[in-house]
Ligand SMILES: NC(=O)C1=CN([C@@H]2O[C@H](COP(=O)(O)OP(=O)(O)OC[C@H]3O[C@@H](n4cnc5c(N)ncnc54)[C@H](OP(=O)(O)O)[C@@H]3O)[C@@H](O)[C@H]2O)C=CC1
């Protein structure tokens with residue numbers, strides 16, 4: 001398998017290149033800035049991506065960058081009929097529409113979190129939310145100090161699931177001042193500190209009891225592994241939007 005990895009000098013880009021090399025997956029590092037690339041990895045600048053995808057036999061593109069760049073890279077995939085795995089988070093609605101339209105032409109798998117355990121967390125949160133009506137729900141997410149978007153993409157996915165399963169619909173971001181908690185709120189709390197890889201915790205409290213569900217990523221390799229698994233799985237599929245849970249169910 002050959003994958004093109006955008007944002008190759010970034011935290012995730014580097015981790016994917018490392019893990020791909022361990023797995024014997026060939027990579028093309030797509031980077032605006034890369035200077036210290038391993039000789040075994042070929043590189044290209046983002047501007048040349050369309051011609052590289054057209055000329056080289058690339059099985060999938062893996063993108064962990066920023067939303068504006070991500071949708072541009074996806075255009076190159078559409079132009080060259082290359083499947084796309086997108087891990088970038090923080091998209092606006094118009095960018096999500098663009099991704100949706102691209103998936104009419106090429107297979108696209110976008111996930112806010114490529115850790116398999118987060119799919120477990122999502123299922124458990126859904127179950128708890130449905131089983132504990134009326135309980136207060138609060139979510140905390142904690143990441144490294146370089147993360148741009150807040151709340152995290154994973155937090156937003158968990159919040160969507162909680163809202164689907166409960167009557168709570170009002171997201172309250174942080175708490176400050178004199179304001180008692182109202183029914184129907186979901187508290188959302190964001191921490192940015194040090195090099196923490198990614199933690200998500202959902203608290204359900206009521207009836208004199210507390211249920212806490214937590215996922216903690218201990219290394220970026222867990223996300224890189226999921227993205228590489230997704231790329232291998234996506235290659236050769238029909239154009240449409242796919243989910244990471246489909247990959248997990250199958251591998
Ligand atoms: N879905 C998941 O499982 C996970 C998702 N993420 C998400 O992945 C994304 C990247 O995270 P992370 O690696 O920590 O971020 P970094 O900031 O470390 O890396 C992002 C890289 O993207 C490239 N880039 C930045 N701006 C542009 C631009 N305007 N045009 C083209 N390329 C650009 C740069 O690479 P270069 O200079 O080489 O081009 C940069 O180093 C974030 O949205 C994050 O939330 C992170 C971890 C897991």
Ligand SMILES: O=C(O)C1=N[C@H](C(=O)O)C[C@H](O)C1
Pocket residue numbers: 089112113114143144147148151152153154155197198199
């Ligand atoms: O930026 C990160 O680091 C992470 N981002 C993803 C998100 O926004 O949910 C996934 C993971 O938590 C790491």
